[in-house]
Amino acid sequence: MAIVIIRTLILYLAIVVSMRVMGKRQLGELAPAELVVAVLMSDLAAHPLQDLGTPLIYGLVPVLTLLCCEILISGAILKFARLRTLICGQPGMIIKNGRIIQREMRKSRYTLDELAERLRKKDITDIGAVRYAILETDGTVSAFPYPEELPLTPRQMGIDVSAPGFPVPVICDGRVIDKNLKTLGRDRSWLGKRLAARGVKDARDVFLFSADGVGNEFFQRKEFPPK
Template sequence: MLIGIVRTIILYLIIVLVLRVMGKRQIGQLQPFELVIILMISELAVIPSQDSGIPLVAGLFPVLILLLLGLAISEIALKSEKARGIICGTPTILINKGQILEGELRKLRYNLSDLLEQLRAKNLPNIADVEYAILETNGQLSVIPKTGKRPVNTQDLKLQVIAEGLPLALIMDGKLQQKNLEKSGVNIQWLNKELTKANVPDIKKVFFASIDSQRKLYIQQKADPNK
């Protein structure tokens, strides 16, 4: 029993490592060959965890082969546009200048109900409002609205805006994030002074605090456990 638990934990950690090596992607962003490899790895990992008679190394050998195969295919697709088109496919236009391309829908076995569902998910329930709809190689639908239906932006209004940098977390659950403090260009004295202004007596009382590119500090104190 104990051996089975240990083998399962080892297999779990190795599979997580394999998936990390393959790259950070959500399931919906996987290419077909990546999804197949992940499914096969998952199936192969179950076999040695269920059968203690199979040596762990022998059970992991096919997993290693699949990992190397996935990395090799990814490298080929990265360096060759032609190979990328064969391996991953190419994006397909389903709506062109407001017109649904019936032939492309039939070719991809993509029915109108699926198309309308995806458009509703993009807050574009009316096909008349769509300039282009493109089915990407990972199965996601990219939608470009017609000019009059696009959200207004600052360029349309001719407004001058200040570029925003990435906010940095300075305090998380009462703990100072020293690296982020150094990146932010402020020091601990400045931070303590700002906390005092906000009537926060101690860093340990802060649940979360972040600073933006304009040196504006956001502070949220920890909840009172007595309430």
């Protein structure tokens, strides 16, 4: 068992370091340590399931060891900024004042194709429109276009727009959610009136009814109400 724990710790550290060395482009939206835990846990848990001759403890102990590692490292990262830089890396500026920082691109092993792809996903087709772009530690790109490339806001156009409330579902598939009614500051008698105004007698006939507390509502009747 001690061997299982030590091997798990060694594997954990080896994979965290490997992921860190490989760089940000290999990551999805997980931090390196999180990715390692995700990759290892699924595999470790599968072994005792596949091989009935392996005691369950051979799967449980490594999973618990990883859990401890993850909690301890994430806790230490919160406390020590340097450790965070060491394990998660630092965001890198890959476009500064409209100029692509080639040194940073090379350092992060990031290609122009990948940069263009990430920008397209943000509806930016022209790299020249980007003033700043930052490669985040989780591998995503944050892009900030030049002010003249940004869409106009109602404030810039001098248009007054009323702020909508936050819609919450009140009836979901025929079930009244009392907690959300309370959030809206309403009660069942108010709900009964709103349904009656739409010609509905029973909440069970409603598929979805949501309200935002400032008068906006969404209503849809069930297509096949239960008999």
